[in-house]
Amino acid sequence: MAVLVSAQTKVVVQGITGSAGSFHAKQCLAYGTKIVAGCTPHRGGEVFEGVGADGKAVKVPVFDTVAEAVKQTGADTSCIFVPAPGAADAILEAVDAGCRLVVCITEGVPVMDMIRVRRSLEGKPVTLIGPNCPGVITPGACKIGIMPGHIHRPGKYGVVSRSGTLTYEAVGQLTALGMGQSTCIGIGGDPVAGMDFIDALKLYNDDPDTEGVMMIGEIGGNAEEKAAAYIKQYMKKPVAGFIAGATAPPGKRMGHAGAIISGGKGTAKDKIAALEAAGVRMSPSPSEMGVTLKSML
């Protein structure tokens, strides 16, 4: 039954009339995702059209506010494509409207905005994924985000990652080995974001349909080290890992806002050592992620 999203998940897409939002909303519809509403202020009343997985036309009503979208359609999950200046506001709007899951794809959200958002989310029954992430997918059931659906297969392995394309690389390797995925979660590359590795690992640990996890980290911060401590103490399932950026120079931001070694902290070496000590089998190179997980089964 996978985690976070399923065939029953009802999605509202915020920013559905923008170029990125409309393109990806169509891709998600074609994958079979139940997009029940769109939201763009001042565009309420319009109808967004796409084609579903069955080849039939789908008409998605657009609303001015997320609250109205939720009220009219019963949407429980939001997917955000709103540009960076309005992304934090869009997250708060989705939470206030009662969405239980908010997936923010938007890249380039200021860290100060995310600090306020995280504080505002405290104690509320909502899960935030992202920003600056590819989204979440339960193969064959629901795709919320920008990942290429066709490389995934339904199965028993969880994938959680701070990267986008490197996740596709891992998924491609697993699929090629005949190892389908339960749910793949891209937690994003920003320094202050929603769900972290531990949140995802907890879900996989409790999910009867997940039998192993591929965890992909990168330089910067200490989320991997914290995850290692959790794995050591609680994880009941095999975890294979990879950390990108072993050759990255210190002090340089490597694409992702969060991927920076500062003050000698956040190096790949430290993360790999912490994960190995926790029993995670580390892939020696990015082209061996799939076989590394397979070798643990």
Add this chain to the structure above:
Amino acid sequence: MKIHEYQAKQIFARYGLAVPKGYACTTVDEAVAAGEKLMAETKIPVVVVKAQIHAGGRGKGGGVKVVKGGASEIREAASKILGMQLITHQTGPEGQKVRRLYIEQGLDIARELYLGLVVDREQRQIAIMASTEGGMEIEKVAEESPEKIMTVHIDPVVGLSGYQARKLAFALKLGEGVPDAKKTTQSFVALLTKLATLFEKEDCSLCEINPLIVTKSGDIVALDGKVTFDDNAQFRHKEWADLLDKDEEDPVELEAKDTGLSYVSLDGNIGCLVNGAGLAMATMDIIQTHGGTPANFLDVGGGATKEQVTHAFKMILTSNKVRGIFVNIFGGIMRCDVIAEGVVAASKELGLTVPLVVRLAGTNVEEGKKILNESGLKIQAADTMADGAKKIVAAVAAA
């Protein structure tokens, strides 16, 4: 984005923090005039000549000189520092050329403290760190005597509370050795409150005063200033464009930024063109695993156009250190045919004189391979990242 000390101090002053009086200069004559003016204005016969580069540790590298001997000595110090290749622990072995000076008034220093504000990723709040060990590298203090660093976090809803600032003030023993203990403590609290506001309003990712000094008369003054902005917030800070010193940035990295690409120069000789930051880092790693060295990190992003890809590939082609190129694409949103078109267009325009290995996977992979095959360019195809890395390392070694 980094700015100079003198620019940071201008922002400090705008928020009401006490900073020494000073003038920024680009020539020795300007420096001498600024020094004479300062001495006349302050009635203090001491000025400090400070190199302005985007790196810390300038004092140790010989980029800061306290001058007590008037105009001729200012001229001597300025001549020495301006134009020098300043090497510090943050510049790398080649150092950074000094193009600007800041001439500042001298002060009677009683104590040197450390004050730094950063985004604490773990707590998801701004952290304020203070230490009695001013003037030292804070990383070193953190390693050798972490108990000397005190930290408080700012609640984003409540803001910095007075008690938090007082807690730091008393821990720093600001009342000791000054004429009016209460006044000095209060001025620290006021300074910290202003600095916390500045950090938030100006979208900083780092704000460091090292040292923050207590003068013999009990005043608290920011003797140094280091400010780094959060690049993501650029859309609401048009004024940052005027603060950018292009001389301090890598020209190729600037060019990439203007084109909407993410690029970092490295020391090796294998150029990389990749989509996605994680995959781009992993590509560098796998090149190294197979015995090569990457010349750059280059992420063309998720939705690059043919023009952006062409531009990116040209940047690699024109780099004189590149001896081979590895294109590694896992098409998701990015279509392999768009990448192929860009690579072919750039190669045809500039000529391809080094080995090129291309690995394509994902969306529109067949169309992409077809464009490369029909281009007539000498390209080695690779099936996997590892295969591609092996091939490019071998090709560069053989060339």
